[in-house]
Amino acid sequence: MKFLKIPAATITRLSIYSRALEELADGQVSVVSSKKLAELCGVNPAQIRKDLAYFGQFGVRGVGYYVKELLFDIKKILGLNKEWRLAIVGMGNLGCALVAHENFEKQGYSFVAAFDADPMKIGHRLASGLEIHSITHLEEICRETGAEIGVICTPPERAQEVANRMLSIPLKGILNFAPVQLQVPECPACKVENVDFTVKLDNLAYHLTAG
Amino acid sequence: MKFLKIPAATITRLSIYSRALEELADGQVSVVSSKKLAELCGVNPAQIRKDLAYFGQFGVRGVGYYVKELLFDIKKILGLNKEWRLAIVGMGNLGCALVAHENFEKQGYSFVAAFDADPMKIGHRLASGLEIHSITHLEEICRETGAEIGVICTPPERAQEVANRMLSIPLKGILNFAPVQLQVPECPACKVENVDFTVKLDNLAYHLTAG
Numbered sequence: 354m355k356f357l358k359i360p361a362a363t364i365t366r367l368s369i370y371s372r373a374l375e376e377l378a379d380g381q382v383s384v385v386s387s388k389k390l391a392e393l394c395g396v397n398p399a400q401i402r403k404d405l406a407y408f409g410q411f412g413v414r415g416v417g418y419y420v421k422e423l424l425f426d427i428k429k430i431l432g433l434n435k436e437w438r439l440a441i442v443g444m445g446n447l448g449c450a451l452v453a454h455e456n457f458e459k460q461g462y463s464f465v466a467a468f469d470a471d472p473m474k475i476g477h478r479l480a481s482g483l484e485i486h487s488i489t490h491l492e493e494i495c496r497e498t499g500a501e502i503g504v505i506c507t508p509p510e511r512a513q514e515v516a517n518r519m520l521s522i523p524l525k526g527i528l529n530f531a532p533v534q535l536q537v538p539e540c541p542a543c544k545v546e547n548v549d550f551t552v553k554l555d556n557l558a559y560h561l562t563a564g
Numbered sequence: 565m566k567f568l569k570i571p572a573a574t575i576t577r578l579s580i581y582s583r584a585l586e587e588l589a590d591g592q593v594s595v596v597s598s599k600k601l602a603e604l605c606g607v608n609p610a611q612i613r614k615d616l617a618y619f620g621q622f623g624v625r626g627v628g629y630y631v632k633e634l635l636f637d638i639k640k641i642l643g644l645n646k647e648w649r650l651a652i653v654g655m656g657n658l659g660c661a662l663v664a665h666e667n668f669e670k671q672g673y674s675f676v677a678a679f680d681a682d683p684m685k686i687g688h689r690l691a692s693g694l695e696i697h698s699i700t701h702l703e704e705i706c707r708e709t710g711a712e713i714g715v716i717c718t719p720p721e722r723a724q725e726v727a728n729r730m731l732s733i734p735l736k737g738i739l740n741f742a743p744v745q746l747q748v749p750e751c752p753a754c755k756v757e758n759v760d761f762t763v764k765l766d767n768l769a770y771h772l773t774a775g
Contacts, residue, residue: 359774361767368766369745376744395745431766432773446664450657451761456743460762502768526768528761532667533587534580534606544771546764550662550739551671553757555579555642556572557713557737560755562643563570 363404367427369394370401374424375459386417433461440466440495440524442515443506444474444485447530451504452479465498470511488515495522502526509533516545574615578638580605581612585635586670597628644672651677651706651735653726654717655685655696658741662715663690676709681722699726706733713737720744727756 373393377385387398394401405411408430412418428434439457441448444467451457452464468488469475475487486494495503503519505512505527512531519527520543527545529535537545584604588596598609605612616622619641623629639645650668652659655678662668663675679699680686686698697705706714714730716723716738723742730738731754738756740746748756 364767364770365763367770368760368763371766372743372760372763373745392747393745395747430770430774432769433766437765437769446657446661450661453657454761456762457765460765462762462765501772502765525772528765528768532583534584534604536603536606544768546768548759548761548764549579549583550665550759551667551673552576552579552583553759554648554668554671554673554713554739555582555644556575557739557755557757558643558648559575559578559641561712561736 359407363407364431366394366396366400366404367431370404371424371427371431371433374418374420374427377420378424382420384417385420387412390418428461435461437462437502438465438498438500439463439502439504439528440468440491440498440500440519441504441506442468442488442491442519443508443511443531444469444471444479445506448504448506449479451506451530452481452483462502464504465500466494468494491515491518492522495519495524500524502528505529505531505535507531570618574618575642577605577607577611577615578642580607581615582635582638582642582644585629585631585638588631589635593631595628596631598623601629639672646672648673649676649710649712650674650715650739651679651702651709651711651713651730652715652717653679653699653702654719654722654742655680655682655690656717659715659717660690662717662741663692663694673713675715676711677705679705702726702729703733706730706735711735713739716740716742716746718742730754 373390387401391398391401411423439462441464464483467483467485468491469485470488474485477485501524503524505515507515509531512533513535516527516535523543525543529545529547532549535545584601598612602609602612622634650673652675675694678694678696679702680696681699685696688696712735714735716726718726720742723744724746727738727746734754736754740756740758743760746756
């Protein structure tokens with residue numbers, strides 16, 4: 354399946370639509386108007402129609418969207434109709450919080466391997482049953498477990514080295530929580546997404562100041 | 565100071581520029597070319613010039629940017645030339661990870677109050693010295709401590725209720741980590757930013773599938 358060049362913001366919104374549709378499906382709602390769906394997602398109805406139009410024809414005029422059908426289609430568009438296998442490095446507070454976060458599993462993301470450099474943590478088993486391995490075995494265990502996406506929760510000064518090793522395995526994607534901009538080659542084979550909490554806070558601070 | 569309507573992506577990039585400039589300043593670098601700064605931030609030099617042009621004239625032709633000067637100016641633009649006081653609700657794994665995260669303090673964000681509903685946690689003191697208070701005292705303690713921004717780390721089903729209470733205090737902004745789209749009135753007095761880890765993962769999954 355080959356797509357047009359889709360705006361990144363559209364992909365982000367599809368993801369938000371899928372969350373809302375999941376909640377509706379959980380609540381046994383079978384049909385939703387575009388107005389109601391838009392309200393739940395904090396956008397306007399025209400935006401939803403525009404975003405979906407990139408991928409085909411969805412919904413029924415005068416009726417709205419069939420919840421389960423649209424959810425299925427959006428998940429397929431996003432590539433979420435399969436399980437994604439994650440390897441996480443850095444089992445401090447944040448790493449443990451992520452592994453315990455129920456939403457990953459719910460969305461089809463499975464942590465299949467966890468790593469740390471601290472001898473006190475290595476060998477320890479998390480509540481989920483996942484064992485913390487030494488970072489020295491990163492390549493080997495990622496291959497064994499079929500990890501596809503690497504999650505980096507290390508201190509900032511270790512993140513680039515870990516990313517380099519993940520790229521060399523190669524993992525297909527990296528989700529980086531370390532507060533540092535990773536230097537990665539421009540290659541479609543590995544995509545990096547940065548999650549920086551303080552960047553979001555800066556957005557808030559700007560709006561509270563300039564608003 | 566009144567600004568033009570600035571694209572949200574520009575604000576996000578300013579925040580990323582400030583991280584890079586901070587690292588340069590820490591490393592005693594006093595001048596940086598726009599090419600080098602762009603490289604560090606994963607953008608092209610024209611993008612930096614374009615983003616900064618919204619706010620005035622920066623940098624010296626043929627020289628580049630004075631690191632400390634530009635950092636100061638960007639922080640001022642973002643409203644980071646002051647301390648922002650944060651109140652956090654939900655002291656599970658994630659809440660504790662955030663309070664312990666050194667980057668907040670470094671960027672001028674201070675956690676001044678922490679809350680939970682679990683009697684086992686209330687009264688407990690975090691490594692930072694912050695005490696966990698009962699959520700029943702949210703309004704009172706937020707006022708006492710001068711909290712300006714609320715951080716929500718509760719389970720999704722509790723997030724809306726907490727947000728409503730924060731809005732009624734009123735706090736000026738909310739950073740929401742709960743995986744749910746908050747319903748908030750469209751008012752410039754309170755701005756909400758959502759941080760959803762799995763939305764970032766969905767972005768990755770999409771690119772790895774459609775790429």
